[in-house]
Amino acid sequence: MSPATSSTITLTVNGEKHTLAVDHRTTLLDALRERLGLTGSKKGCDQGQCGACTVLVDGRRTVSCLQLAVGAEGREVTTIEGVADGDRLHPVQQAFLDLDGYQCGYCTPGQICSAVAVIEEHAAGWPSVATGDVRPEAGAPELTAEEIRERMSGNLCRCGAYVSIVQAVARAADARTPGTEAEGATA
Amino acid sequence: MTATAEGKSAVGTARVRLEGLDKVTGAAKYAGEVDFDGLAYGHLVLSTVARGRVRAVHADPVLALPGVVGVWHHGNAPRVNTDFSGMLGPVDPLLGLFQNDRVPHAGWPVALVVAETSEQAREAADALAVDYDPEPHDVVFGADRPEAYTPPGQEDRSKGDIEAGLAASAVVVDREYSTPEEYHNSMEPHAATARWEGGRLEVVDSNQGTPMVAGDLAQLFSLDPESVRVRAEHVGGAFGNKGTRPHLVAAVMAATALQRPVRVTLTRRQMFSLVGYRPPTAQRVRLGADPDGRLRALDHEACSQTSTTIEYTELSATPARTLYDADAHRTAHRLLRLDVPSPTFMRAPGEAPGSFALESALDELAEKCGVDPIELRLRNEPEVGPLSGLPFSSRNLRACLEEGARRFGWADRDPRPGVRREGRWLLGTGMAAATFPSGAVPSTASATAEADGSFTVGVNASDVGTGARTAMALVAADALDTDPDNVKIRIADSDLGPAMIAGGSMGTRSWAWAVAEAARELRERLVPGAEVPPEGITARTDTGAAIGALAQKERYSFAAQFAEVAVDPASGEVRVRRMLGAFAAGRIVNPLTARSQLLGGMVWGLSMALHEEAARDRASGAVVGGDLAGYHVAANADVPDMEAFWVDDPDPDDPVGIKGIGEIGIVGAAAAIGNAVWHATGVRHRHLPIRPDRVLAAGREAPGA
Known part of the structure; x- marks a missing residue:
């Protein structure tokens, strides 16, 4: 490839460094799927509308189809393949599995990456459109079913597994902070 | 069914998907990977x-x-x-x-x-x-066009005299309904x-x-x-594409x-443009009834669009052939051939748009007669197939209606529309009945006893998200009298031999039949105590003869759908607050995945009622905004808590008792929501989707809405 249209970059994915020459047009999603063999991140629309390609970049959720691979250099990328702790599933993965929070499975990696970030965003006190009181002194909103639905709405599921997805995210949020009630998991 | 060693049947026991771990870890490889x-x-x-x-x-x-x-x-x-x-x-x-x-x-x-x-x-x-x-080019669809024709092989089905029946009826509903182009959009x-x-x-x-x-x-x-x-x-x-x-x-x-x-x-x-879609429909339903709601005449005519390259008919008038009887009964289909891509089967083809029209019309009849919508349906329950005269293999719609009503809290409902308000929201509830055919198609399967004591079952199922792999493991475990963990399932490989596709709500039933038969045959060939050779012992079956010998019956699943909506008359926004689906859909193989599939169908119904619509541009002949930003499917925030449950309804002639659940979940769901919107506002919506602008426009015209 011509140097005018390609670059050699180093991507840090799931804690591992990969050096590769990429076409400047290559999206982070295509670099993961076609170059690194990490096909867990899915391509549902390739234009940022469905969320199936969601990964974590520096801990924040990103639709990897709208980010160029060259722009991800120097960032920590976490994909679905890196969410579990070795053989121990992440609580979000475990909850999706146990509660059947999916059917065909194609949106699932994006849903799970999103949910991992949602739980962190909520714990950090970030409000959403569903949050009633957004004043800083009001503190973190309760992670109700309505909050989860709102925060997970960037991830489409055509099989319509939303009811179980909401329950799974609530259960995983519970697991993160033992003893707290994720009220509204079924409300 | 044979029980397992513990005396518990595997079929009917909730089980996590066999490929679940691969799906939640990203290890599952799809075709493009x-x-x-x-x-x-x-x-x-x-x-x-x-x-x-x-x-x-x-x-x-x-x-x-x-x-x-x-x-x-x-x-x-x-x-x-x-x-x-x-x-x-x-x-x-x-x-x-x-x-x-x-x-x-x-x-x-x-x-x-x-x-x-x-x-x-x-x-x-x-x-x-x-x-x-x-x-x-010509891409303009409408039922009023004279070129509409009756598709060969889909001639009108009727009995009695519709016009006489309507003339003799004390109460008549005569309404037109439409549904737009809808796209499967598998993820x-x-x-x-x-x-x-x-x-x-x-x-x-x-x-x-x-x-x-x-x-x-x-x-x-x-x-x-x-x-x-x-x-x-x-x-x-x-979903058909x-x-x-x-x-x-x-x-x-x-x-x-x-x-x-x-x-x-x-x-x-x-x-x-390349993988099909549900064609737009224009439907007319005419109902004639006695003052108590008993039907005298039922006429459902549905026109849909097809292409110039291959003919596809959306059989929207078919639910009436199963759900309701009347002395005068006519169901008819028309097609309009246009310069458009070929439509195709999309989840509950025919039943999904058809049930919207029919079950909306039934609700209008209930209103006119002053009869509760559930009571209206109970009064019109047929004993046998309305047109065929054949018995039903099982028909548990009554149980769905009654148990669904109890769980939903229907008894407390004030039938008057537009009288419940909560802040800016008008509230309403609605329901609909539903049906979908149950069938089995000849399929092959093999069952192998391995030398290590385990079993391998091969059946050419396709798991499109239904949990087919897991369902087959449960069916095989019961038939082999072993634990599901002791059965390895092979699917989705043409080398496995012919089998039904994952479609028409017939996959699981067809495959399970073949698996159950192969397992039974294998057990007959296994000599207790004898050693299994290294290559194993294999039995193969083909269900062609058994399925061909099935007695002629009306074989259908049934359901009752319930919905509660909130409508903001100032913005036109419709929010579904809760939904309940009551299903009589044969023996349920895996309750965990069956619930997901039924709920998924209901989500499709919600999406169809409120969101989905592809606009075809007359100038270019193409869909405008053909992507997931331009074509709306229900997102998480659109979907409330929903419940799906089932009543006992095993098919008496199926070896496992299965009927099939892939499609019944969407049938009637859009009508239940539309009927709830009427109950909330007093305004009927006969054209899907029920968009905010339609709610606003209708609200301006309707008195007291």
Whole structure:
């Protein structure tokens, strides 16, 4: 490839460094799927509308189809393949599995990456459109079913597994902070 | 059913999906993710005119672009045979890629570009100049057009005199309903990776049935069927749009010409002209009844759109043939042929749009008669098939209606519309009845006793998200009197032999029948205490004879759908607050996945009621905004807590008692929501989707809304 249209970059994915020459047009999603063999991140629309390609970049959720691979250099990328702790599933993965929070499975990696970030965003006190009181002194909103639905709405599921997805995210949020009630998991 | 050693049946016990771990860890490989050495990437180029001829394809400049290895079009494509019938009837001419210069609709494939990388292929496809001789096109659908015709083989079915029946009725409802073009939009776009290996064509494709697709491929490319192998290990949703599709033909064409592996994946936008859709419908329902709501006349006529290339009829009037009897009864279908892509089966084809019209009309009749909508349906429960006179294999609609009403809290409902308010919201509840056919198609399966004491079952099922793999393990475990963990299931490989596709709510029933029979036969051949040889002992079965011997009966699933909505009359926004589905749909194999599938169907009903609509542009002949931003499907925040439950309803003539649950979940759901919107506002919505602008416009016209 011509140097005018390609670059050699180093991507840090799931804690591992990969050096590769990429076409400047290559999206982070295509670099993961076609170059690194990490096909867990899915391509549902390739234009940022469905969320199936969601990964974590520096801990924040990103639709990897709208980010160029060259722009991800120097960032920590976490994909679905890196969410579990070795053989121990992440609580979000475990909850999706146990509660059947999916059917065909194609949106699932994006849903799970999103949910991992949602739980962190909520714990950090970030409000959403569903949050009633957004004043800083009001503190973190309760992670109700309505909050989860709102925060997970960037991830489409055509099989319509939303009811179980909401329950799974609530259960995983519970697991993160033992003893707290994720009220509204079924409300 | 045979019970397992613990005395507990595996069928009916909730079980996590066998492939679940792979799906939640990203390890599950879909068709566009299989890595073959030396893979090249293909990208289809689609017509920008809605009708005409391709005058020239300027391939040379594109062939000079970096990485491009080939361009195929009608001027150089190898011959493809389209003169045959496949499992679902005559082959779709769309599969005859680049066989002539005709363009019958916008988005018709006119060329394929193959390159070393996906970026290069896409750039080259975008750069390919194609000249057309356009011709005038016609894409305007409407029931009032005189060219509408009765499709051959779908003649009207009737008994009695409709006009006399209506004239003699104290109460008459005569209304028109419509539903728009709707698109399946499975989350995984169609993908196929093809290569020739050891003299065989090997394809990994995303489809609903590898035996069907392999058979089609052999015919299309004039190959020995034995030399074609198609696999579909994981399929990212289908809903009717993953039969044999042009991406697959393109991949095989290029892989054969180049003698190297080729992958062709459709873009989301390409899915709006290449893989089918639910056609728009225009329906008229006329009901005549006595003052107590008992039907005297029922007339349902449904017109839908088809293409000029292959005929497809959306059989929207069919639910009335099962749900209600009347002395005068007529159901009819009409078609309008336009310069549009061919529509196809989409989840509950016919029943989904048809039940919206019929069950909305029933609600209007209930209002006019002053009879509770559930009571109205109970008063019209037929004893036998309304047109056939045949008995039902089982009909538990009454149980769905009564138990559903109890769980939903229907008894407290004030029947008056537009009287409940909560802040800015008007609240209402609605319901609908539903039905969907149950069937089984001859299939084969094998069961092997392995030397290590385990079993292997092969059945050519396709798991499009239904949990087919897991369901087969449960069925096999019971039939083999073993634990599901002791059974290895092989599916989705054309080498496994013929079987029903994942479609028509008939997959699980057809496959389970074959698996149960193979397992039973194997057990008969196993000698207790005898050693199993290293190659194992295998029994194979074909259910053709058994299914052929089934007695003629009305075989259907039934359901009652309930919904509560909130409508903001100032903004026109409709929010569904809760839904309940009560199902009588045969024996439930895996309660965990069955619940998901039924709820998923209800989500589709919600989506159909409020969101889904593709707008076809008269000028270009194409869909406007054909992607997931322009075509709305329900998102998480649109979907409230929902409940699906089932009543005991085993099919008495099925070896496992299955009826099939893939489609019944969507049937009636949109009508229940529409009826709830009426209850909230006092305004009837007869055209889907119930958009905010429609709610606002109707609210301005309606008194007291």
